[in-house]
Amino acid sequence: MHALVFAALGDATRLSLVAKLCGGQLCSISQLTRGSRLTRQAITKHLRVLEGVGIVHSVRKGRESRFEFDPRPIEGMKEYLDFVSAQWDQALARLKSFVED
Amino acid sequence: MNDRIEKRIELKAPVSRVWRALTDYREFGEWFRVKLDGPFVPGQISRGQMTYPGYEHVKWEAVVQKMEPEKLFSFTWPHPKSFEKADTPPDYSKEPVTLVEFRLEKTATGTLLVLTESGFDKLLADRRLEAFRRNEGGWTQQLKNIESYVAQKP
Numbered sequence: 001m002h003a004l005v006f007a008a009l010g011d012a013t014r015l016s017l018v019a020k021l022c023g024g025q026l027c028s029i030s031q032l033t034r035g036s037r038l039t040r041q042a043i044t045k046h047l048r049v050l051e052g053v054g055i056v057h058s059v060r061k062g063r064e065s066r067f068e069f070d071p072r073p074i075e076g077m078k079e080y081l082d083f084v085s086a087q088w089d090q091a092l093a094r095l096k097s098f099v100e101d
Numbered sequence: 102m103n104d105r106i107e108k109r110i111e112l113k114a115p116v117s118r119v120w121r122a123l124t125d126y127r128e129f130g131e132w133f134r135v136k137l138d139g140p141f142v143p144g145q146i147s148r149g150q151m152t153y154p155g156y157e158h159v160k161w162e163a164v165v166q167k168m169e170p171e172k173l174f175s176f177t178w179p180h181p182k183s184f185e186k187a188d189t190p191p192d193y194s195k196e197p198v199t200l201v202e203f204r205l206e207k208t209a210t211g212t213l214l215v216l217t218e219s220g221f222d223k224l225l226a227d228r229r230l231e232a233f234r235r236n237e238g239g240w241t242q243q244l245k246n247i248e249s250y251v252a253q254k255p
Contacts, residue, residue, distance in 0.1 A: 010222075073225060080221075081106065085106050088218070092214070095122060096110060098122055098128070098132040
């Protein structure tokens with residue numbers, strides 16, 4: 001997974017939740033808890049953190065909430081990093097001209 | 102996608118020359134394109150105004166971190182929600198900051214400069230980039246605008 005997302009989320013469990021969700025399916029807490037050693041409560045807490053960052057949204061479907069992945073914050077961050085990177089390329093080129101003359 | 106930016110650049114100039122260009126506030130301002138109010142002092146806020154075309158309305162504000170002569174110059178600076186003109190300027194004390202580090206190494210031909218900017222995970226956690234995505238065209242459009250502007254005025 002992306003180093004950036006990992007650093008922001010700071011937790012292997014959250015990362016694995018995102019990995020499960022980024023296939024595009026809506027998942028219930030039961031489905032997300034399956035195969036994990038964590039309790040439903042613990043998984044719910046992690047999901048709330050992911051919702052706080054904006055990369056997961058809950059969708060009410062019948063009795064249970066389902067969760068879906070939203071790539072937009074990550075895509076936005078990638079675009080922003082590319083932008084900052086390009087700015088630095090230009091600034092450093094100006095520094096090079098400045099000191100080499 | 103990494104959580105930091107790293108650039109390495111070989112400069113055909115002595116380390117002392119590069120150090121001066123980085124840490125003398127007037128010289129820094131010339132190539133970075135910012136008019137700074139005063140010298141860089143570790144632990145103190147550096148303020149100024151951008152002189153880069155298209156960004157003249159943007160304020161510069163950074164907190165100088167380390168100045169290890171001819172080795173390391175670093176500062177933290179905020180990433181505002183938008184670089185567009187706003188009626189009220191951003192409150193930089195509330196914005197998440199990243200760390201910019203310039204490391205210098207003497208080489209056979211001059212100086213190796215390594216630039217690192219880190220801490221972008223805080224921007225992701227802060228959710229500020231959603232505003233960019235929701236704006237018309239988002240960053241991709243802003244980038245295109247800037248690219249075409251810069252191409253006209255090298």
